[in-house]
Amino acid sequence: MSMFPDRVRCYEAAMAGTIICIGVMSAAFAQSIPLPYTGIGRTATPAEIKAWDIDVRPDFKGLPPGAGSVANGQQIWETKCESCHGTFGESNEVFTPITGGTTPEDRVTGHVEALMRSDFPQRTTLMKLTQLSTLWDYINRAMPWNAPKSLTVDEVYAVTAYILNLGDILPADFVLSDKNIREVQAMLPNRNGMLKFEPLWNIKGSGDVHNTLCMTDCKIDAKTISSLPDFARNAHGNLAEQNRLIGPVQGINTAEVFGDATPAKKAATKVVSTAPDASDLAKKYACVACHATRSKLIGPSYKDISAKYNGDVGASAKLAAKIRIGGAGTWGTTPMPAHAAISDEDLHALAQWSLSGGQ
Numbered sequence: 334m335s336m337f338p339d340r341v342r343c344y345e346a347a348m349a350g351t352i353i354c355i356g357v358m359s360a361a362f363a364q365s366i367p368l369p370y371t372g373i374g375r376t377a378t379p380a381e382i383k384a385w386d387i388d389v390r391p392d393f394k395g396l397p398p399g400a401g402s403v404a405n406g407q408q409i410w411e412t413k414c415e416s417c418h419g420t421f422g423e424s425n426e427v428f429t430p431i432t433g434g435t436t437p438e439d440r441v442t443g444h445v446e447a448l449m450r451s452d453f454p455q456r457t458t459l460m461k462l463t464q465l466s467t468l469w470d471y472i473n474r475a476m477p478w479n480a481p482k483s484l485t486v487d488e489v490y491a492v493t494a495y496i497l498n499l500g501d502i503l504p505a506d507f508v509l510s511d512k513n514i515r516e517v518q519a520m521l522p523n524r525n526g527m528l529k530f531e532p533l534w535n536i537k538g539s540g541d542v543h544n545t546l547c548m549t550d551c552k553i554d555a556k557t558i559s560s561l562p563d564f565a566r567n568a569h570g571n572l573a574e575q576n577r578l579i580g581p582v583q584g585i586n587t588a589e590v591f592g593d594a595t596p597a598k599k600a601a602t603k604v605v606s607t608a609p610d611a612s613d614l615a616k617k618y619a620c621v622a623c624h625a626t627r628s629k630l631i632g633p634s635y636k637d638i639s640a641k642y643n644g645d646v647g648a649s650a651k652l653a654a655k656i657r658i659g660g661a662g663t664w665g666t667t668p669m670p671a672h673a674a675i676s677d678e679d680l681h682a683l684a685q686w687s688l689s690g691g692q
């Protein structure tokens with residue numbers, strides 16, 4: 334028998350990026366047919382199962398005993414959570430706000446009134462939360478985002494308590510624990526907000542759509558129910574210049590006037606917004622992924638570039654060189670990548686165009 338296995342099976346352990354490979358000798362392999370998996374793997378140890386089995390259910394089954402105060406939670410929040418979620422959990426930068434949108438009346442009814450309003454700008458975590466176990470479990474398994482599972486059990490209690498304090502659900506001197514968590518569940522603003530939608534649960538029932546089955550010559554009943562109002566057209570610059578390169582959602586040309594605009598008005602806006610060929614080059618070389626005419630994206634806006642080098646006669650050559658080799662330091666610490674594959678002609682057109690503010 335050879336010293337080397339002739340079948341190797343590898344299993345990637347999802348957690349630590351560990352690869353476990355198991356070699357199977359020919360003789361052993363032959364013997365194991367027709368059950369190729371016998372003798373492979375082993376029963377997980379109790380410690381391994383414990384490390385995986387961390388879910389906390391709505392009835393709090395699985396919740397480990399422990400306790401944490403609002404005060405301690407505030408310290409954890411300020412050192413480990415605030416940078417992304419804001420001082421009061423209100424930040425909309427990295428993720429939708431955690432707090433806000435709940436009222437004392439909601440805590441009485443168990444229904445968050447703002448969820449029913451179409452004019453309410455955001456749905457925060459505390460507006461939607463129906464099960465406290467979800468909040469506890471999610472923080473325990475996933476937060477802080479840059480170091481998941483680094484909090485101790487007591488720290489998870491503490492920071493959960495602090496979030497509820499930020500939402501005016503718990504007083505500042507509260508200590509949340511496995512003993513009182515059921516009482517706190519009964520105080521959640523949206524605790525009665527969960528709906529059991531029968532068609533999704535009852536597999537023998539009828540579906541929740543009422544379309545008629547159709548494969549050919551189907552009646553298409555299309556109507557526009559939402560559109561960009563004229564006043565908002567250029568609120569964020571021309572969306573067509575800010576397209577993501579990947580993905581189906583492409584911004585429309587908001588520099589053009591649509592709808593009820595007269596042909597003359599349309600023509601007028603077109604002339605203003607039509608850029609020379611360089612704007613096609615900017616698309617071709619994906620400059621648009623990082624630069625827009627008026628607003629800063631990853632790199633500075635063309636308007637700002639134009640303003641900075643206004644009157645600088647050597648700027649065009651300098652910028653062409655910079656686009657070619659890339660680099661950081663003029664506008665901040667984020668570097669622009671090098672662009673090796675652009676022809677000299679295109680490069681100078683792009684440099685000129687950047688200097689003209691993208692016109």
Ligand code: HEC
Nearest residue numbers: 413414416417418427428457458471472476477478479492
């Ligand atoms: C580095 C940024 C960052 C830090 C630090 C961070 N979070 Fe988050 N947090 C996120 C992001 C991003 C999400 C959304 C993740 C997703 O949906 O996959 C999130 C989601 C959450 C949610 C779920 C909100 C919801 O409605 O689904 C909670 C709760 C939360 N974080 C709490 C915390 C707590 C508590 C800490 C500190 C112990 C913390 N976060 C630290 C970035 C961060």
Ligand code: HEC
Nearest residue numbers: 618620623631632652661662663664665667668669683687
């Ligand atoms: C991945 C993002 C990214 C891409 C793609 C990109 N840029 Fe940049 N660009 C930047 C950043 C970031 C800076 C600021 C660099 C700095 O601070 O020195 C910058 C700076 C510039 C500047 C000003 C340079 C200076 O020194 O003042 C010009 C001009 C420019 N880019 C043009 C272009 C053109 C043209 C393209 C397409 C060929 C392009 N960029 C592609 C990110 C990018």
